[in-house]
Amino acid sequence: MSVRLYARIFLVKRLGLDDALATFTLTIYLAFVALSIVLINLGSGRHTMYIRHVLTMAIVRKSELLDYVAHILYTTTLFTCRLSGLAFYHRLSPPSSRLRQAVIVAVPLLFAAYLPQFFLLLFHCLPVTGLWPYAWQHEVTGYKCLSWGLVYSVNSGVSLASDILMFIIPVILIKQLHMSREKKIKLSFVMFPGVLVIAISAIRILLVVIGQWTSDGSWVYCPMLCIENAEIAGTLIALSVPALKPMFTNVSSRLTEYTSGNTRSRSTRLKDRSIPMSAVGFNTRDSKQLLYWSMHGRDDYEMMAPEISAAPDQRSSSTLDTEKDPGIRVTNEVDISMVERALSRSPRESVLH
DSSP states (O other), rough: OOOHHHHHIIIIIIOOHHHHHHHHHHHHHHHHHHHHHHHHHTTTOOOHHHHHHHHHHHHHHHHHHHHHHHHHHHHHHHHHHHHHHHHHHHHHSSSTTTHHHHHHHHHHHOOOOOOOOHHHHSSSESOSSSOOOTTOOOOOGGGEEEHHHHHHHHHHHHHHHHHHHHHHHHHHHHHOOOOOOOHHHHHHHGHHEEEEHHHHHOOOOOOHHHHHSSTTTGHHHHHHHHHHHHHHHHHHHHHHSGGHHHHHHHHHHHHHHHHHHHHHHHHHHHHHHHSOOOOOOSSOOOHHHHHHHHHOGGGGEEEEEESSSSSOOBBBBBHHHHHHHOOOOOOOOOHHHHHHHHEEEEEEHHOOO
């Protein structure tokens, strides 16, 4: 998320609805991570016998309330994260395209999936309470509650279906691109985090089934919290990777400029070394002089101007005169007109001169 926001703020210089939703998702996710740590420290993932006979009822009730709040946050976090992905795909898709139509259809489907999840958690007991009493708690007689496994199994199944829906949309996008099959396969690797998210959602269903229909179901509670955190983080990463293209493009362009600059510099040096300089009436930097300077530690030989006369150990007097008087510049250029005038003079004029 930090890299994504950097790319959007400093490179693209514009934030979109998808970035705002992703940032909001990250905020809720951090709250869920904090609650998960508190629940683990309270002992919610201990063996059932430990929870019943060692933990106090106050701690048990507190863990149930925190679990209630945490999973409302969990469901909401995944919902806003998926909305962020749809907003990103909507921004990419051209109007009247199949991808735009798929995004428009997916939005109400996500709402239809989220509302049952939310209300199942909210009204898991009547009258409404944040507690989810064990069978051995005396509060169980005061509430009529759905089983924990039923609610979490339904929520996990709906979440898995939503992840598959979010995976199908980029498949449609890549299929519509006019490029070779090889490039499409390379681009498909961007969707690899999405495949992992689907696998994580499937594992969560397995853990929920084990937690509900085994005698020591609380023992899988900690692994389930880890899987839920991984699912949110994986979804956030999977939907943020395509948005990092400006960052990758910027780094790639800088590397290309650096490489091409070094190549041009290297080719220039090779050209200077291979082409000897010649002049009329002046000593020049030929290949032997360049080799001699380089062997004796003269690293600046490539920066010396070609019109300067130089020897291996001393500099010519014309060069010193040039440095003393910047108004006089010695070059190896020949004025053709002066040569023609000299040739056109008569022998008598030449003798007088």
